[in-house]
Amino acid sequence: MTERSVKNNIMAPRSEQENENIRNKRTTEIIMVALELFATKGYHSTSISKIAQQAGISKGLMYNYFSSKEDLLKEVVLFSYKKASDTLLEKMQAEIQHKSLKDAIKTVIELFFEMMTENAHIWKLSISLSMQVTDMPDIQTIMSKIFSEAFQRIAFLLNPENPEIVEAEARIIAATLDGIALHYYVIGESYDLDAVKNKLIENLTNKF
Amino acid sequence: MTERSVKNNIMAPRSEQENENIRNKRTTEIIMVALELFATKGYHSTSISKIAQQAGISKGLMYNYFSSKEDLLKEVVLFSYKKASDTLLEKMQAEIQHKSLKDAIKTVIELFFEMMTENAHIWKLSISLSMQVTDMPDIQTIMSKIFSEAFQRIAFLLNPENPEIVEAEARIIAATLDGIALHYYVIGESYDLDAVKNKLIENLTNKF
Amino acid sequence: MTERSVKNNIMAPRSEQENENIRNKRTTEIIMVALELFATKGYHSTSISKIAQQAGISKGLMYNYFSSKEDLLKEVVLFSYKKASDTLLEKMQAEIQHKSLKDAIKTVIELFFEMMTENAHIWKLSISLSMQVTDMPDIQTIMSKIFSEAFQRIAFLLNPENPEIVEAEARIIAATLDGIALHYYVIGESYDLDAVKNKLIENLTNKF
Amino acid sequence: MTERSVKNNIMAPRSEQENENIRNKRTTEIIMVALELFATKGYHSTSISKIAQQAGISKGLMYNYFSSKEDLLKEVVLFSYKKASDTLLEKMQAEIQHKSLKDAIKTVIELFFEMMTENAHIWKLSISLSMQVTDMPDIQTIMSKIFSEAFQRIAFLLNPENPEIVEAEARIIAATLDGIALHYYVIGESYDLDAVKNKLIENLTNKF
DNA sequence: AATGAATGAGGCTTCATTCAT
DNA sequence: TATGAATGAAGCCTCATTCAT
Numbered sequence: 001m002t003e004r005s006v007k008n009n010i011m012a013p014r015s016e017q018e019n020e021n022i023r024n025k026r027t028t029e030i031i032m033v034a035l036e037l038f039a040t041k042g043y044h045s046t047s048i049s050k051i052a053q054q055a056g057i058s059k060g061l062m063y064n065y066f067s068s069k070e071d072l073l074k075e076v077v078l079f080s081y082k083k084a085s086d087t088l089l090e091k092m093q094a095e096i097q098h099k100s101l102k103d104a105i106k107t108v109i110e111l112f113f114e115m116m117t118e119n120a121h122i123w124k125l126s127i128s129l130s131m132q133v134t135d136m137p138d139i140q141t142i143m144s145k146i147f148s149e150a151f152q153r154i155a156f157l158l159n160p161e162n163p164e165i166v167e168a169e170a171r172i173i174a175a176t177l178d179g180i181a182l183h184y185y186v187i188g189e190s191y192d193l194d195a196v197k198n199k200l201i202e203n204l205t206n207k208f
Numbered sequence: 209m210t211e212r213s214v215k216n217n218i219m220a221p222r223s224e225q226e227n228e229n230i231r232n233k234r235t236t237e238i239i240m241v242a243l244e245l246f247a248t249k250g251y252h253s254t255s256i257s258k259i260a261q262q263a264g265i266s267k268g269l270m271y272n273y274f275s276s277k278e279d280l281l282k283e284v285v286l287f288s289y290k291k292a293s294d295t296l297l298e299k300m301q302a303e304i305q306h307k308s309l310k311d312a313i314k315t316v317i318e319l320f321f322e323m324m325t326e327n328a329h330i331w332k333l334s335i336s337l338s339m340q341v342t343d344m345p346d347i348q349t350i351m352s353k354i355f356s357e358a359f360q361r362i363a364f365l366l367n368p369e370n371p372e373i374v375e376a377e378a379r380i381i382a383a384t385l386d387g388i389a390l391h392y393y394v395i396g397e398s399y400d401l402d403a404v405k406n407k408l409i410e411n412l413t414n415k416f
Numbered sequence: 417m418t419e420r421s422v423k424n425n426i427m428a429p430r431s432e433q434e435n436e437n438i439r440n441k442r443t444t445e446i447i448m449v450a451l452e453l454f455a456t457k458g459y460h461s462t463s464i465s466k467i468a469q470q471a472g473i474s475k476g477l478m479y480n481y482f483s484s485k486e487d488l489l490k491e492v493v494l495f496s497y498k499k500a501s502d503t504l505l506e507k508m509q510a511e512i513q514h515k516s517l518k519d520a521i522k523t524v525i526e527l528f529f530e531m532m533t534e535n536a537h538i539w540k541l542s543i544s545l546s547m548q549v550t551d552m553p554d555i556q557t558i559m560s561k562i563f564s565e566a567f568q569r570i571a572f573l574l575n576p577e578n579p580e581i582v583e584a585e586a587r588i589i590a591a592t593l594d595g596i597a598l599h600y601y602v603i604g605e606s607y608d609l610d611a612v613k614n615k616l617i618e619n620l621t622n623k624f
Numbered sequence: 625m626t627e628r629s630v631k632n633n634i635m636a637p638r639s640e641q642e643n644e645n646i647r648n649k650r651t652t653e654i655i656m657v658a659l660e661l662f663a664t665k666g667y668h669s670t671s672i673s674k675i676a677q678q679a680g681i682s683k684g685l686m687y688n689y690f691s692s693k694e695d696l697l698k699e700v701v702l703f704s705y706k707k708a709s710d711t712l713l714e715k716m717q718a719e720i721q722h723k724s725l726k727d728a729i730k731t732v733i734e735l736f737f738e739m740m741t742e743n744a745h746i747w748k749l750s751i752s753l754s755m756q757v758t759d760m761p762d763i764q765t766i767m768s769k770i771f772s773e774a775f776q777r778i779a780f781l782l783n784p785e786n787p788e789i790v791e792a793e794a795r796i797i798a799a800t801l802d803g804i805a806l807h808y809y810v811i812g813e814s815y816d817l818d819a820v821k822n823k824l825i826e827n828l829t830n831k832f
Numbered sequence: 833a834a835t836g837a838a839t840g841a842g843g844c845t846t847c848a849t850t851c852a853t
Numbered sequence: 854t855a856t857g858a859a860t861g862a863a864g865c866c867t868c869a870t871t872c873a874t
Contacts, residue, residue, distance in 0.1 A: 019854080042340050044252035047847060058637075058856045060850085069848065124339065130394040131250075131336035144395050168400070168407035171391065172384060175404075179387025183379065186338040187352050192376070196383075199376035221474075221835030222874055230837070255864060266839050271866065435833080458756050460668035463868060474835045476871085485869065540755065546810040547666075547752035560811050584816070584823035587807065588800060591820075595803030599795065602754040603768050608792070612799075615792035637856030638853050646858070671843060682860050687845065835874085843867080850860075 027065050030055045031079045034072055039121040043073060043129070074138055077129060080122040081146050088115045089153065096157070102205045104157060109177075109204065113197045116181050124185050127178065150174050158208065176200065235273050238263050239287045242280055247333040251281060251340065282346055285337065288330040289354050296323045297361065304365070310413045312365060317385075317412065321405045324389050332393050335386065358382050366416065384408065443481050446471045447495045450488055455537040459489060459545070490554055493545060496538045497562050504531045505569065512573065518621045520573060525593075525620065529613045532597050540601050543594065566590050574624065592616065651689050654679050655703045658696055663749040667697060667756065698762055701753065704746040705770050712739045713777065720781070726829045728781060733801075733828065737821045740805050748809050751802065774798050782832065800824065 033055045037046040048069055052059045066072040092111055096104035116123055130143040155163035155170035163170070180200075184191045222230075241263045245254040256277055260267045274280040300319055304312035324331055338351045363371035363378035371378075388408075392399045449471045453462040464485055468475045482488040508527055512520035532539055546559040571579035571586035579586075596616075600607045638646075657679045661670040672693055676683045690696040716735055720728035740747055754767045779787035779794035787794075804824075808815045 022854090041343060042252070044250075045343060048849085049847075059848090060856055060858095061854075063849070064854070127390065128336075128339035130390065131332065131339060140394070147391055147395055168403045169411075171399075171404050172388070172408055172411065175387030175391055176380060176384040177387065178390055179383030179385065180380070182335065182338065182386055182390065183355055183383055186348070186355055191379075195376040196379050200380055203377075203380065221833095222837085224835095226874085227836070234837085256866085257864075267865090268840065268867080269838055272837065277865070438833090457759060458668070460666075461759060464870085465868075475869090476836065477834055479870070480833070543806065544752075544755035546806065547748065547755060556810070563807055563810055584819040585827075587815075587820050588804070588824055588827065591803030591807055592796060592800040593803065594806055595799030595801065596796070598751065598754065598802055598806060599771055599799055602764075602771055607795075611792040612795050616796055619793075619796065637854095638858085640856095642853080643857070650858085672845085673843075683844090684846080684861065685859055688858070693844070835872105837871105837873090839869105839871080841868095844865090846864080847862095848860105850858105851856105852858090853856085 023065070026055075026057070027075075028079075030057070030062065030065055030072070031076050035076050035080060035125060036121055038073070038076060039125040039128070048072075070136060070138070073129075073136070074142065076125070077139060077142050077146075080126060081142075084115070084119070084122055087119070088112070101158070101208050105204050105208055106201050108154075108157065109197065109201050112177050113193065116184065117193070120185070123181050127182055127185070147174070173204070231273070234263075234265070234269075235283075236287075238265075238270065238273055238280070239284050243284050243288060243329055243333060246281065246284060247329040247336065250336065256280075278344060278346070281337075281344070282350065284333070285347060285350050285354075288333060289350075292323070292327065292330055295327070296320070309366070309416050313412050313416055314409050316362075316365065317405065317409050320385050321401065324392065325401070328393070331389050335390055335393070355382070381412070439481070442471075442473070443491075444495075446473075446478065446481055446488070447492050451492050451496060451541060452537055454489070454492060455541040455544070464488075486552060486554075489545075489552070490558065492541070493555060493558050496541060497558070500531070500535070500538055503535075504528070517574070517624050521620050521624055522617050524570075524573065525613065525617050528593050529609065532600065533609070536601070539597050543598055543601070563590070589620070647689070650679075650681070650685075651699075652703075654681075654686065654689055654696070655700050659700050659704060659745055659749060662697065662700060663745040663752065666752065672696075694760060694762070697753075697760070698766065700749070701763060701766050701770075704749060705766075708739070708743065708746055711743070712736070725782070725832050729828050729832060730825050732778075732781065733821065733825050736801050737817065740808065741817070744809070747805050751806055751809070771798070797828070 030051065034046070034051050037051055037054065048062055049059055051072075052062050062072075066075060088111055092108055095107045095111070099107065126143070126146070129139060130147075151167065151170050151174050152163065154173050155166050158166045158170060180193075180196055184193060238259065242254070242259050245259055245262065256270055257267055259280075260270050270280070274283060296319055300316055303315045303319070307315065334351070334354070337347060338355070359375065359378050359382050360371065362381050363374050366374045366378060388401075388404055392401060446467065450462070450467050453467060453470065464478055465475055467488075468478050478488075482491060504527055508524055511523045511527070515523065542559070542562070545555060546563075567583065567586050567590050568579065570589050571582050574582045574586060596609075596612055600609060654675065658670070658675050661675055661678065672686055673683055675696075676686050686696070690699060712735055716732055719731045719735070723731065750767070750770070753763060754771070775791065775794050775798050776787065778797050779790050782790045782794060804817075804820055808817055
């Protein structure tokens with residue numbers, strides 16, 4: 001064991017590489033903790049203190065990673081969106097390749113419902129935030145962009161060559177999906193998710 | 209007998225009727241101010257102080273009418289629901305009588321969109337609240353009931369004799385409507401509400 | 417039934433006699449309600465509102481009888497003292513006439529213990545107040561007087577001709593009695609009041 | 625290597641030891657200020673604000689050390705008791721060793737009177753609290769325990785082998801002492817403490 | 833004499849943020 | 854980089870008291 005490894009937290013600064021690794025890891029950790037707490041307790045009812053504690057770091061250090069609570073929220077939203085994209089959307093595109101439109105629609109819906117139950121935190125936070133942060137223009141803008149992108153993706157799925165002609169249809173489908181999520185999160189267990197899913201698949205596969 | 213002795217109750221306390229009038233007026237005033245602020249700024253970002261100020265009364269008086277901020281919220285929710293029922297739902301039922309199912313559906317959708325733009329506060333608050341009040345069981349319960357009732361009404365509209373067989377369909381329609389509202393409130397002006405409305409009417413009237 | 421008696425609360429002012437009777441009755445009522453609440457909940461934790469409510473009158477009317485909460489407290493203290501005098505002390509003097517000193521002491525102690533359990537409110541409030549109202553000089557003065565008078569009475573009982581030579585002894589006896597009350601009220605049921613009473617009687621009758 | 629990198633722990637957080645020292649110092653400071661204010665002004669009439677001000681810290685910091693005003697009170701009571709034990713009771717036991725019962729009693733009484741004048745705050749608060757905290761069960765319980773322990777100590781002093789047979793006597797002595805304190809604090813300077821002390825010593829040394 | 837709506841000061845508490853170390 | 858003591862503003866709520874009626 002070298003002198004350095006024994007005392008490396010006292011004697012010498014960590015290498016820049018080490019530091020950056022730690023930073024990235026920490027940043028993600030904090031964001032994930034915050035995501036969970038924001039989604040379950042709400043943004044306003046979650047204190048910086050609590051997040052720091054749960055993330056195993058000090059309150060003060062939080063401000064080394066995020067300049068304010070609102071900034072943290074922004075990062076949480078972006079992270080959520082990115083994560084949703086990385087999982088749901090990529091999965092989607094992987095699955096629907098070489099499929100007929102009917103099968104593609106079915107797959108998309110199934111994936112959405114899967115996400116909805118498995119990544120409840122992200123979904124819940126997204127919907128919740130979109131409504132409760134009118135006084136935070138940055139967040140508002142981000143949410144607005146996220147929704148718009150979703151419309152475009154669905155429109156593209158329905159008609160890759162002329163997405164604009166199915167725009168209204170795409171918006172309705174997106175609305176239906178988000179509306180179902182909304183109701184499911186509010187009503188809870190007694191919402192018969194499977195019945196709704198099957199009916200929705202039936203409706204849309206009949207239609208397209 | 210002097211004027212005064214004739215009216216010796218002139219120095220009596222206000223009559224019960226007077227007091228009740230004052231109370232009713234104030235209660236409604238406060239609820240309406242609170243509704244607007246909760247809907248635009250969010251529940252947590254709206255202080256009792258702000259509501260009182262906007263309502264032109266003292267902070268202390270708020271507690272003469274509502275036992276706590278949460279109690280006020282509950283009353284706001286109930287008031288909103290009642291008002292929505294009194295306008296949207298009654299209107300609906302009045303309009304759809306003697307109409308074919310197609311026409312009835314068209315009417316319902318049009319009324320919903322009308323409400324959505326005209327009573328934006330109420331809608332926005334409802335959706336917003338339903339997501340941000342995990343830690344207020346009372347409100348959660350009320351919201352849950354409100355949504356469930358909406359499903360039933362739609363199901364009844366579609367098939368008055370066997371509402372349960374169209375339950376899933378009703379939930380989808382309700383979800384679509386609430387989802388549209390959600391997107392509209394988040395995205396704002398650039399959301400082409402008319403296009404969506406027309407497409408939705410087309411879809412549903414074709415179907416039923 | 418006369419016209420007047422039917423409408424006497426509307427048509428004509430009550431006679432002065434009636435008014436004074438009502439005033440006296442009300443005053444006593446309020447004081448007694450306040451006494452109970454102050455003794456059980458404490459002075460600071462008892463609101464004027466609560467007292468008014470319990471007494472069946474309006475908050476505003478309270479200020480027709482007492483100029484402030486502190487004034488009410490003062491009256492409560494004086495009333496308590498007067499009531500204690502009227503019962504305990506008069507009873508005492510009645511009973512100890514023609515008795516030997518031993519018997520008189522026994523009687524006094526028995527009466528004190530009786531009062532302590534039966535008029536717990538008054539005792540408790542007195543002790544409590546004497547300690548918690550350092551910032552209310554009026555009350556402080558009254559309490560001080562009450563205690564001093566008690567010393568004198570006991571001294572006079574022990575030696576009617578030269579009460580000053582048994583002053584210290586009288587203070588010790590008074591302290592013992594009040595100390596027992598203090599402990600009893602704090603410790604509650606598990607304090608063996610009878611054992612202490614009998615021992616005290618034994619001690620004092622042996623001594624004098 | 626620069627000066628800074630050599631001492632790169634100069635920017636490290638305070639050591640745990642330092643922090644603990646700060647916390648201990650502050651905690652004690654606050655408790656002592658609170659003790660004085662509670663004892664002189666009463667618990668309810670002493671605001672957190674006032675305590676913070678007197679302790680020279682911000683209101684908010686109070687809650688870094690005590691979770692609520694009632695929690696602070698509890699700590700004050702426990703601290704007072706501990707301090708009383710550490711001084712009065714230890715002193716007592718040190719002094720009465722190898723003494724006759726008569727001398728021991730004399731010493732105990734003298735120590736009690738000394739405490740009463742020198743640590744007036746603690747005594748006053750104890751008596752005061754015991755009466756005014758009916759609605760704080762925790763404090764009630766603590767006070768109850770403290771009094772009970774005092775009885776046992778006195779009983780043990782009087783008859784180490786069979787303390788239970790002198791229990792009533794011990795309670796009477798304890799009551800007398802606390803009663804004297806009560807009267808002294810209420811009546812103030814005009815209470816002739818020395819005369820009472822001497823008489824009490826005379827009484828008890830004659831008796832045992 | 834009587835009511836209760838209304839006020840406003842003050843109390844307890846939380847929490848984002850800063851800063852010395 | 855890291856800590857947590859410290860701040861101060863703001864929030865919710867209570868309550869003695871006043872006042873129009």
